[in-house]
Amino acid sequence: MNKIRILLAEDDENLGSLLKEYLSVKGYETGLYSDGNRAYKGFIQEHYDLCLLDVMMPVKDGFTLAKEIRLINSDIPIIFLTAKSLKEDVLEGFTIGADDYITKPFSMEELLFRIEAILRRTNPEMGESHKDLYPIGEYIFDSQKQQLSRGDHVQKLTTKESELLKLLCNNKNKVLERNFALRTIWIDDNYFNARSMDVYITKLRKYLKEDPSIGIINIHGKGYKLIG
Numbered sequence: 001m002n003k004i005r006i007l008l009a010e011d012d013e014n015l016g017s018l019l020k021e022y023l024s025v026k027g028y029e030t031g032l033y034s035d036g037n038r039a040y041k042g043f044i045q046e047h048y049d050l051c052l053l054d055v056m057m058p059v060k061d062g063f064t065l066a067k068e069i070r071l072i073n074s075d076i077p078i079i080f081l082t083a084k085s086l087k088e089d090v091l092e093g094f095t096i097g098a099d100d101y102i103t104k105p106f107s108m109e110e111l112l113f114r115i116e117a118i119l120r121r122t123n124p125e126m127g128e129s130h131k132d133l134y135p136i137g138e139y140i141f142d143s144q145k146q147q148l149s150r151g152d153h154v155q156k157l158t159t160k161e162s163e164l165l166k167l168l169c170n171n172k173n174k175v176l177e178r179n180f181a182l183r184t185i186w187i188d189d190n191y192f193n194a195r196s197m198d199v200y201i202t203k204l205r206k207y208l209k210e211d212p213s214i215g216i217i218n219i220h221g222k223g224y225k226l227i228g
Contacts, residue, residue, distance in 0.1 A: 004119065005029045007048040009039035009065060010081065011057045015104075019052070022108045022184055025170050028115075036060025040068055048076065050115065055082035055093070066096045077118045081106075108184040109163050134169040137214035137228045141165055148207055155207050160185060164200050168216065168226040178223035 006028050010016035016032050023030045033039035037059045053062035066078050077099040093101050100114050132144040140149045146162040148155040163185045168176055182189035205216050214228030
């Protein structure tokens with residue numbers, strides 16, 4: 001099956017790059033555009049399955065861009081990203097035909113949940129292409145149920161534990177960069193969140209200790225790697 005292609009229009013360079021990298025890890029091909037005009041040209045030239053549009057952009061704002069996209073393709077799902085939470089903006093977004101609306105700051109996992117929910121609704125085959133079960137040595141991790149199983153033993157995970165383990169699984173045998181994980185799950189990569197993530201890593205190691213063939217190792221100055 002071909003990868004789902006997402007058009008991302010976001011003028012914040014750091015957030016745009018982070019979103020593109022995260023969506024790539026999740027199996028989506030993403031075209032990143034820094035303003036509405038570039039995004040419109042990209043939409044005409046390329047095929048996309050879903051649009052993530054920042055509302056406040058230079059040259060052409062997200063609402064104007066969405067109206068122009070709707071004239072070309074009335075069915076493509078559109079999610080607006082915005083720092084605003086004013087009722088008028090939300091209403092305008094849905095009047096244009098938004099499928100969803102998410103206010104910054106948001107967690108990457110929440111955005112992914114919204115994307116997958118829309119794809120399941122608009123194109124069931126696409127929505128089903130993203131797996132929930134991950135084999136980890138003798139364990140099976142069910143990210144949907146937030147459970148880690150080994151034989152008859154089932155360990156229930158917290159949301160943060162599950163989100164962190166899912167990131168590690170999606171980067172298995174590769175370095176999961178510390179700051180990327182922090183920004184993805186905790187939104188802010190400050191000292192206190194970093195210490196919190198260390199605690200969760202320790203907990204995950206404890207849950208996985210019964211299988212010596214796997215492990216979560218520290219990569220000094222970079223992050224963590226799930227090996228096995």
